Amino acid sequence: MPWIQVYTPVAGNLGLSALVAAIPLVVIFVCLALFKMKAHKAGLLALASAMLIAITVWGMPAKLAGLATAQGAAFGLFPVFYIVITTIFLYNITVKGGQFEIIRASLAGVTADRRLQALLIAFCFGAFIEGAAGFGTPVAIAGATLAGLGFQPLYAAGVCLVANTAPVAFGAIGIPIVALAGVMGYGDDGMMKLSTMVGRQLPFISVIIPFYVIMIMVGWKKTIEILPAIIVCGVTFALSQWATATYLGPYLPDVTASLASIIALVLLLRVWQPKTIYTFAHEAPVTGATEHHYTTGEVFRAWSPYLALTVMVLLWGIPSIKTVLDKSTVEIEVKGLHNMIVKKVAKPEDTLTKIAAASAEIDRQLTLLSPADPQQAAIVAKLMELKEFETQLAAVEQGLVGQGAVLTDERLKACDIVSKKMAETQKLCKELVKTAVVPANQFKPLDKALADHLPLKVAAKYKFNFMSAAGTAILIAAFLSALICGVGFADTFRILGKTLYDMRFPALTVASVLGLAYVMNASGMTNCLGLIFTKTGHWFPFIAPFLGWLGVFLTGSDTSSNVLFGGLQKATAEQLGISPILTGAANTSGGVMGKMISPQSLAVATAATGMVGEEGTLFRFTLKHSIFLTILVGIIVYLQAYVLQWMIP
Numbered sequence: 001m002p003w004i005q006v007y008t009p010v011a012g013n014l015g016l017s018a019l020v021a022a023i024p025l026v027v028i029f030v031c032l033a034l035f036k037m038k039a040h041k042a043g044l045l046a047l048a049s050a051m052l053i054a055i056t057v058w059g060m061p062a063k064l065a066g067l068a069t070a071q072g073a074a075f076g077l078f079p080v081f082y083i084v085i086t087t088i089f090l091y092n093i094t095v096k097g098g099q100f101e102i103i104r105a106s107l108a109g110v111t112a113d114r115r116l117q118a119l120l121i122a123f124c125f126g127a128f129i130e131g132a133a134g135f136g137t138p139v140a141i142a143g144a145t146l147a148g149l150g151f152q153p154l155y156a157a158g159v160c161l162v163a164n165t166a167p168v169a170f171g172a173i174g175i176p177i178v179a180l181a182g183v184m185g186y187g188d189d190g191m192m193k194l195s196t197m198v199g200r201q202l203p204f205i206s207v208i209i210p211f212y213v214i215m216i217m218v219g220w221k222k223t224i225e226i227l228p229a230i231i232v233c234g235v236t237f238a239l240s241q242w243a244t245a246t247y248l249g250p251y252l253p254d255v256t257a258s259l260a261s262i263i264a265l266v267l268l269l270r271v272w273q274p275k276t277i278y279t280f281a282h283e284a285p286v287t288g289a290t291e292h293h294y295t296t297g298e299v300f301r302a303w304s305p306y307l308a309l310t311v312m313v314l315l316w317g318i319p320s321i322k323t324v325l326d327k328s329t330v331e332i333e334v335k336g337l338h339n340m341i342v343k344k345v346a347k348p349e350d351t352l353t354k355i356a357a358a359s360a361e362i363d364r365q366l367t368l369l370s371p372a373d374p375q376q377a378a379i380v381a382k383l384m385e386l387k388e389f390e391t392q393l394a395a396v397e398q399g400l401v402g403q404g405a406v407l408t409d410e411r412l413k414a415c416d417i418v419s420k421k422m423a424e425t426q427k428l429c430k431e432l433v434k435t436a437v438v439p440a441n442q443f444k445p446l447d448k449a450l451a452d453h454l455p456l457k458v459a460a461k462y463k464f465n466f467m468s469a470a471g472t473a474i475l476i477a478a479f480l481s482a483l484i485c486g487v488g489f490a491d492t493f494r495i496l497g498k499t500l501y502d503m504r505f506p507a508l509t510v511a512s513v514l515g516l517a518y519v520m521n522a523s524g525m526t527n528c529l530g531l532i533f534t535k536t537g538h539w540f541p542f543i544a545p546f547l548g549w550l551g552v553f554l555t556g557s558d559t560s561s562n563v564l565f566g567g568l569q570k571a572t573a574e575q576l577g578i579s580p581i582l583t584g585a586a587n588t589s590g591g592v593m594g595k596m597i598s599p600q601s602l603a604v605a606t607a608a609t610g611m612v613g614e615e616g617t618l619f620r621f622t623l624k625h626s627i628f629l630t631i632l633v634g635i636i637v638y639l640q641a642y643v644l645q646w647m648i649p
Helices: 014-021 023-033 039-056 062-096 099-108 114-132 137-149 153-163 168-183 188-198 202-206 209-218 220-224 227-247 253-271 296-317 319-326 348-368 374-398 409-434 444-450 470-485 489-502 504-523 525-555 558-576 580-597 599-608 615-642
Strands: 330-333 341-343 461-464
Touching: 014 023, 014 525, 023 039, 023 504, 039 062, 039 504, 039 525, 062 099, 062 168, 062 296, 062 461, 062 470, 062 489, 062 504, 099 296, 114 137, 114 153, 114 168, 114 209, 114 227, 114 253, 137 153, 153 209, 153 580, 153 599, 153 615, 168 188, 168 253, 168 470, 168 504, 168 558, 168 580, 188 227, 188 580, 202 227, 202 580, 202 615, 209 220, 209 227, 209 615, 220 227, 227 253, 253 296, 296 319, 296 470, 348 374, 348 444, 374 409, 409 444, 470 489, 489 504, 504 525, 504 558, 525 558, 525 580, 525 615, 558 580, 580 615
Parallel strands: none
Antiparallel strands: 330 461
16 A cells, blocks of 8 residues: 655644754755765765654655655766766866866957956856856866956956856756756656746846946946947847757756857957956056967867767757667666655545536536537547546545545545546547647636546656766767867776766765655655745745755755755645746756855855955855845746746746
């Protein structure tokens, strides 16, 4: 008999249950923020606390808790961390081949104006590194580059932190979106919708970030002097980010947007230059760009690995190629967990009310359909079958009245039969609407009447799609890059081994945090927290980005924040009747604004710019910008929830 998920195990009280359910999140936050513990240790402790609470408080069988944890950890390692490993591997190859130094020099040599250098390096190049590698490297590399060019350390670090907000959601070849889709239980279609939704939120911020960065760096007057460059940079990036996220998916928005904005800015500077070249007060005036000795061919070769990356990921996204590659996919049912958890088990009295409403709606639909039409006649037959099985289910429910939310063999069998007939009926209804035989919204009342009608068995399947996985496209691009960069066979595999070794603790972190998310989702702890957040009611879309912001502030990762709060965003949205796609995307979009104040980001930025020990100064510099930008995201999401609903895919 499947285990029934409960949401108020602590004295039947939602508030007390939510406090207990929040303990694993508190554990990871306290370990990271107060005890300065390593992320993998904090993740393991939080996971252990979640499993203990799931078993002892929620009454979840230990076997189910263990299997849910294992499924989450497996998803964390593949496909999530597989993308990370291959991305870092490619990046390390370009460094070993000396190509990355050429990339940096080529950008620094475009202009001597410090404002334009900030646009090119902090914003465009930083976004490129975020898309290609992520995980702290953009701020470290871009910050060190600016400091090396003569930027004051505070400006070098602060400018890079603020500029890095635009690309974080699609960092490391889309890892935050991939992980978010996983914890929300979405497949490729759902992941594409999340990518599209983020692509309809972040570009509104991305388009103003170049102006915002230069404004806090030099003030209004000096910013207006390079307004053409700011507009070209911001608009090109935002449009490219929107188009890629909407039509190609979450893997390449940062890479395409950053490359497009770099090219657009370089082309602009060939026909336009600011009247005066801006330098800092402590510097001597300059009249031209910093020269480098690299030829055009050398510069093109340096960028080639990332062009190969773009081409490979694009090829992997072509439907015909993806279909062929997907033939090797192995879908594994997690034995002992698949369909062994049931949620939304209602009291028989409540189910009887829903059955009555569903039967009434079936009767209404029968009056609207014409049996003379073969397609409609098929649906009429299915509806009559469905009503007959609903009547049989009602008889079973009637016999259980007064016994609470129990799940007997007889009730489960009756529900399974009705569920099967419901699925068959709704499939035919969709086909009828698709052929325009009936109005598009005719069956919406039926769908509403059947929603939350029955207990829901939780599927547990693990999909191993090695050939069609984005990580495999990146891996191939990495080996191609080794050839382009002149890195030998032995060195290539040495780099791969070192990459795997260096990333062992991050791998453990990702596996433990995803295990934590899965066990919280499977036990019902996430739904419990979601029910608490429904108390915010109408304001939840505005609050949703702040959850992501809080998660990134404390964990330093938009991916970790999505894993921790993705299930919560979905559960709350479903309870409030809001699109989970919207609130899940809001967690991502809001989360990026917490990156600039995250202790991990501050530590990386200060180390890269020679400001070790000045984390507090940098925090005070970025905090107000972080809060302001998160408020903007909250307003955007609120408007999309209630005014601009057409923007939700």
